[in-house]
Amino acid sequence: MGIEAMITIVERIYKPGMVFKMKLSDVVNAIQTGRPYCFTQNLISMTQQIQSLPDHDKQNEMKFWNLPVILYNGIFTYKNNQSLCRYSNFTALDFDNFKSEEDLQNIGYWLTQTPCVYSVFRTPSGKGLKAIIQHDNTNPDYHAEMYGQLLKKFLITNTDTSVCDLARGHYLCYDPNIWVNMNCQPYHFVHDPSYIPTPKTTVSSKEGVVEDMKMLEFVLGMKKPVGNKSDESIINILISHWKKDSMRWMVGNRANSVFSSASEFCKAGVNMRKAIDVLVKKFIAVGLSEDEIVYQASRGYMKNAESYGYTRERFDSYGSKGRKKR
Numbered sequence: 001m002g003i004e005a006m007i008t009i010v011e012r013i014y015k016p017g018m019v020f021k022m023k024l025s026d027v028v029n030a031i032q033t034g035r036p037y038c039f040t041q042n043l044i045s046m047t048q049q050i051q052s053l054p055d056h057d058k059q060n061e062m063k064f065w066n067l068p069v070i071l072y073n074g075i076f077t078y079k080n081n082q083s084l085c086r087y088s089n090f091t092a093l094d095f096d097n098f099k100s101e102e103d104l105q106n107i108g109y110w111l112t113q114t115p116c117v118y119s120v121f122r123t124p125s126g127k128g129l130k131a132i133i134q135h136d137n138t139n140p141d142y143h144a145e146m147y148g149q150l151l152k153k154f155l156i157t158n159t160d161t162s163v164c165d166l167a168r169g170h171y172l173c174y175d176p177n178i179w180v181n182m183n184c185q186p187y188h189f190v191h192d193p194s195y196i197p198t199p200k201t202t203v204s205s206k207e208g209v210v211e212d213m214k215m216l217e218f219v220l221g222m223k224k225p226v227g228n229k230s231d232e233s234i235i236n237i238l239i240s241h242w243k244k245d246s247m248r249w250m251v252g253n254r255a256n257s258v259f260s261s262a263s264e265f266c267k268a269g270v271n272m273r274k275a276i277d278v279l280v281k282k283f284i285a286v287g288l289s290e291d292e293i294v295y296q297a298s299r300g301y302m303k304n305a306e307s308y309g310y311t312r313e314r315f316d317s318y319g320s321k322g323r324k325k326r
Helices: 024-033 043-052 056-066 101-112 140-153 205-221 231-242 254-267 272-284 290-303 312-317
Strands: 006-010 019-023 069-071 074-076 084-087 090-095 117-122 129-134
Touching: 006 024, 019 024, 024 117, 043 056, 056 205, 084 140, 090 140, 101 117, 101 129, 205 272, 205 290, 231 254, 231 272, 231 312, 254 272, 254 290, 272 290
Parallel strands: 006 074
Antiparallel strands: 006 019, 006 069, 074 084, 090 129, 117 129
16 A cells, blocks of 8 residues: 555755655655656765765755655645645654764664654755654544654654644655565554644645745855845835836736745845845735735745846846936
8 A cells, every 4th residue: 555655746845836746656766766757867966965065054955956855745736735635644754863873773773663664764964864654544634633643652852833734845865775664554543532733733835835935045045146236225126116017016916916026036136034024015005914925925936946146137237216327
């Protein structure tokens, strides 16, 4: 049963719409060989490059731009909770912060002796372990509760509630020594009728996207777009142009306008947090909710991440009032 489970692979974490169905057995094969069948990418060299970097931030940056992402919790048409089509009965747990290689090896052996563990392999850094767990929960509404039970079972203390997110992504990397249990026995989940999900354990579809944006904000912050204008100057120039665009503010078009405005800010290399703050102020005034604005702005930056700062130099030709210099 386990190897035929269908899950989701995403081309990159900042491309949440580039999703493909994939058998769990094919994911295991991709980890073992370094070659995911749906991409031409060679994970071997990329994983080796990541593991050769001593700086954790540099590792995160390289993972973000270069590794596919697996959604073990099921089949999705888009990387957010709302787009779950089929729940998979598999999930993934991370084990890290090991004191030594011996400590890692001991935990790895313990995991291989646990019946509900389907697979164990090293994370992209080479310093952590990821375990794929099979379970018998069939209701995705209870996923956070079930995941919380697994955290307790495996003695994982984690206050990061995003780990319970249905659409949580896990970087796909190369580990030729991946371990697989073909006789895996599912973890038996028993729903507690008195269990009441709190906002901290229930991550909405939009919150899931914003959670990914934390990493995007960090990675974009390491890029230095070329250009002499400040973020504030570029913001003022673009806002002055948008004031003349009546379509941007029309009812029924405003959510799309937030997305397109954020896309322009991203291509201009404007700090994501500054851009979102500006868009919240502008579009709350015309009737959109803050949640919707943040969601659409996040999508704009995520969709255009590879073009961050591409147009920034063009703004050097504009004067302080947003007009091109003659």
